[in-house]
Amino acid sequence: MSTTRRRFVQGTLAASAALSVMPIRVRGANDRLRIATIGMRARGKTHVDYVSDCRESHNAELVALADCDKGVLEDRLKWTEKEYKFKCEGVQDYRRLLDRKDIDIITIATPNHWHSLMAIEAIQAGKDVYVEKPVSHNVWEGRQIVNAARKAKKIVQTGTQSRSMHGMHKMIDYVHSGQLGKVKYAIGTCYKARKSIGLRDTPLDISDNIDYDLWCGPAAKVDLYRNSLHYDWHWDLNTGNGDLGNQGIHQMDLARWFCGHTALSPRVMSIGGRLGYKDAGNSANTQVVFHDYPGCPVIFEVRGLPANKEKFEKQSWGNGDMDPGPKNVGSIGVLVQCENGYMAVNSYHSGTAYDNNGKKIKSFSGGGNHMGNFLDAVRSRKHEELNADILEGHLSSALCHTGNISYVLGSKKPAAEIAAQIKSQPIQAESFDRMSQHLSHLGIDISKPVLTMGPQLDMNPQTERFNGNDDANKMLTRAYRGEFVVPDMS
Numbered sequence: 001m002s003t004t005r006r007r008f009v010q011g012t013l014a015a016s017a018a019l020s021v022m023p024i025r026v027r028g029a030n031d032r033l034r035i036a037t038i039g040m041r042a043r044g045k046t047h048v049d050y051v052s053d054c055r056e057s058h059n060a061e062l063v064a065l066a067d068c069d070k071g072v073l074e075d076r077l078k079w080t081e082k083e084y085k086f087k088c089e090g091v092q093d094y095r096r097l098l099d100r101k102d103i104d105i106i107t108i109a110t111p112n113h114w115h116s117l118m119a120i121e122a123i124q125a126g127k128d129v130y131v132e133k134p135v136s137h138n139v140w141e142g143r144q145i146v147n148a149a150r151k152a153k154k155i156v157q158t159g160t161q162s163r164s165m166h167g168m169h170k171m172i173d174y175v176h177s178g179q180l181g182k183v184k185y186a187i188g189t190c191y192k193a194r195k196s197i198g199l200r201d202t203p204l205d206i207s208d209n210i211d212y213d214l215w216c217g218p219a220a221k222v223d224l225y226r227n228s229l230h231y232d233w234h235w236d237l238n239t240g241n242g243d244l245g246n247q248g249i250h251q252m253d254l255a256r257w258f259c260g261h262t263a264l265s266p267r268v269m270s271i272g273g274r275l276g277y278k279d280a281g282n283s284a285n286t287q288v289v290f291h292d293y294p295g296c297p298v299i300f301e302v303r304g305l306p307a308n309k310e311k312f313e314k315q316s317w318g319n320g321d322m323d324p325g326p327k328n329v330g331s332i333g334v335l336v337q338c339e340n341g342y343m344a345v346n347s348y349h350s351g352t353a354y355d356n357n358g359k360k361i362k363s364f365s366g367g368g369n370h371m372g373n374f375l376d377a378v379r380s381r382k383h384e385e386l387n388a389d390i391l392e393g394h395l396s397s398a399l400c401h402t403g404n405i406s407y408v409l410g411s412k413k414p415a416a417e418i419a420a421q422i423k424s425q426p427i428q429a430e431s432f433d434r435m436s437q438h439l440s441h442l443g444i445d446i447s448k449p450v451l452t453m454g455p456q457l458d459m460n461p462q463t464e465r466f467n468g469n470d471d472a473n474k475m476l477t478r479a480y481r482g483e484f485v486v487p488d489m490s
Helices: 005-021 042-053 070-084 112-124 139-152 166-176 212-216 248-259 370-380 390-408 415-422 426-441 470-474
Strands: 033-038 060-066 089-091 105-108 128-131 156-158 183-191 267-273 286-291 298-303 332-338 341-345 350-354 360-365 411-413 451-453 457-460
Touching (some): 033 042, 033 370, 042 060, 042 070, 042 105, 042 370, 060 070, 070 089, 112 128, 139 390, 156 390, 166 248, 248 298, 248 332, 267 426, 286 390, 298 390
Parallel strands (some): 033 060, 128 156
Antiparallel strands (some): 183 332, 341 350, 350 360
16 A cells, blocks of 8 residues: 555654664665656656666666656656666656655655655655755755654765765865865855746646646645746745755855855855846845855855846846856856965866966866765665765755845845945955946846845754744744645654
8 A cells, every 4th residue: 555644644753763663674786776766857857867877887777757747757757768778667646656665765856845755755664865955945854854864774865966076075175185275265156047937917827737736745835926837936935945945055065065064054144136027936036145154154146147238138148148256266166265275166076276366276177976876875874975965965955045044034225235234244245246246237226225135143053043033943944734744853
């Protein structure tokens, strides 16, 4: 009998005890690892590619696909068999896969609001899990995956694949060895073209191929006034996390890694807005988030609009029309500023060290196999061997979430007032100045109160709770809907 929501809810109270005694099957090199993937649009298709790459080297096989969009599912089943000769069962409701004893691993490539609940359910069903970034839709539920994985002794990898790239490890080792001096701060950039998602007068008609109740899951089930259900959910904070939690999570993770931070920041502030058009989105498309770690802050810059007004007025503007990042960093990358130079990371696997005059010192590159690292750890049963263990994924995801919390709680102010309030933080002020110049090139008048300045939120990194701010603490989790409730695994 398949796992039902009723059984799941009834079993939640006993979950912790059950997880602690769940048997662990140690897999030998000759045991085939059988994998199912949930969510079969762009990232799910990439998961199939990953499994195929590991088919021979790691004795892995894809046996099932799930997607609540029957049209997408049917297309991917045909593609998977034609392209890779994987003969998979297809199910619209992923819960049909959880009780299958012949499935060892679940990979999750759904919209963000589903990541935590699916991961925990898979862990409770005895599976190891590969979950896309961000691993959570809010801070609290990300911590619950960590708790569930540790109690059940399950292997859970985050889809931040840069952590498995040899070039990235070389850059990390170079910086951490002190050859550029002490790390002073890191800036992540996500300057990626994000056009309007539309603003309809009437609700979007959802295809009969889609189980929309299941698609919404833990999120509020509401009418949509954008033009497309798929992908544009990123810009609706009910289901997505803006570009902080889309592309930006990769660079946020690298910035935190270079700085050596192993907990959430004690202070966070966001400044930004959704500018240039009026649409159904509510996430920022222009943003500076300042994580005030003592001695080594992490700054994140989001830009969804092109470099200037002339480019913006073109119908075909795209990623090639975006500004570059600071110094020698591209539109998507990480600047790691040290005492005697800096590292410019411009891809998932490569970058270059420079001195403070901009002279190139050394370049680094090298690929890797993130899924392969995960499957190796599945066999060894040692989560310490993971390059992107769920704890790392939780912390970096949570930095995106706390930045968005400050943004949502903010109020609109003129640029001069914002600049005056942050002038004591020179690194934050520099990022804000770059953003201000960018908006001026677009002809957006920020002398008026159009930018949202969020409050500085003080956090206890040990408890992952804000100090003295009830409104912010409420946003660390969400009101789950009906039967789709992330359980407390503490």
